[in-house]
Amino acid sequence: MRWPSKISHNRINLFLLSLIVVFSFSTFSYGGKSFKQQSGKHFIVYFDDTIDDAWAHDVLNQAEKYYDTIAETIGYARYQNFWTWDERVKIVVYANQKDFMDQTHQPSWSTGFVVRDYKLFSSRVIISYLQEQDFLTNVLPHEISHLILRDFIGFDQKIPLWFDEGIAQFFENGRREEAYKVMKLLVKNDKALPIIDLFNKDIHAEKEDWKVLQFYAQSVSVVDFLISKYGSESFGELCRSLKDGDEFEDALKKTYNPSLDSAQTLEQKWLNFIRNSSKND
Numbered sequence: 227m228r229w230p231s232k233i234s235h236n237r238i239n240l241f242l243l244s245l246i247v248v249f250s251f252s253t254f255s256y257g258g259k260s261f262k263q264q265s266g267k268h269f270i271v272y273f274d275d276t277i278d279d280a281w282a283h284d285v286l287n288q289a290e291k292y293y294d295t296i297a298e299t300i301g302y303a304r305y306q307n308f309w310t311w312d313e314r315v316k317i318v319v320y321a322n323q324k325d326f327m328d329q330t331h332q333p334s335w336s337t338g339f340v341v342r343d344y345k346l347f348s349s350r351v352i353i354s355y356l357q358e359q360d361f362l363t364n365v366l367p368h369e370i371s372h373l374i375l376r377d378f379i380g381f382d383q384k385i386p387l388w389f390d391e392g393i394a395q396f397f398e399n400g401r402r403e404e405a406y407k408v409m410k411l412l413v414k415n416d417k418a419l420p421i422i423d424l425f426n427k428d429i430h431a432e433k434e435d436w437k438v439l440q441f442y443a444q445s446v447s448v449v450d451f452l453i454s455k456y457g458s459e460s461f462g463e464l465c466r467s468l469k470d471g472d473e474f475e476d477a478l479k480k481t482y483n484p485s486l487d488s489a490q491t492l493e494q495k496w497l498n499f500i501r502n503s504s505k506n507d
């Protein structure tokens with residue numbers, strides 16, 4: 227189903243420092259809720275009309291910045307640039323958690339999620355609700371990363387869950403530093419997940435909170451290790467190899483040989499990185 231077409235357009239040019247983009251402002255109703263809209267180059271923000279226009283404008287600006295950074299890091303930027311016009315990603319922001327849950331039937335712990343074919347829309351959508359602290363700095367980059375990675379690697383290819391979540395957290399504000407501290411402690415006490423378990427773990431089935439924390443922290447920590455040690459150029463190659471259908475370990479070998487020739491070498495070098503690195507201690 228396409229987005230309701232009865233939208234009143236009221237174009238206003240905004241003077242922006244660096245973006246040469248015309249934003250359009252519109253309002254419409256859906257499911258008893260009234261939404262406004264702001265459009266940029268790659269994103270359209272639909273927000274509850276009780277939410278401040280300036281906040282939605284920040285969301286749009288931030289989303290565009292994240293797009294550039296994330297696309298560059300995973301090597302997507304050089305290949306594709308099709309999140310424009312009809313392909314723009316929709317970001318839907320409800321006024322509060324209750325509206326979000328009523329409309330999307332997400333569990334109460336969910337702060338946002340990504341869908342490619344949500345019934346309300348015709349394409350990629352990020353759905354969340356107004357969260358003063360976290361939205362701009364964490365929810366937004368996290369969900370945009372999932373979408374870009376999916377688009378780049380392809381919906382038919384399997385992406386290891388830890389890798390997907392590791393990249394998404396990598397772009398969150400402060401997440402790497404937090405993970406580093408957690409992993410430093412776990413590694414010291416011999417409580418890190420063996421790399422093979424990390425590669426194969428389905429965290430959705432996990433019931434113990436600390437194991438969920440361990441999985442997420444280790445995921446972003448290994449991604450952080452790969453990018454900070456070997457650079458984003460190689461990381462882009464790794465993603466490209468996955469896009470071509472290689473299994474993760476084969477992709478790893480292809481990209482980082484001879485430095486990393488197996489999952490075990492990766493584990494060993496990552497452990498050393500955690501043990502010896504003193505960042506943020």
Ligand SMILES: [Zn+2]
Binds near residue numbers: 368372390394
């Ligand atoms: Zn995620």
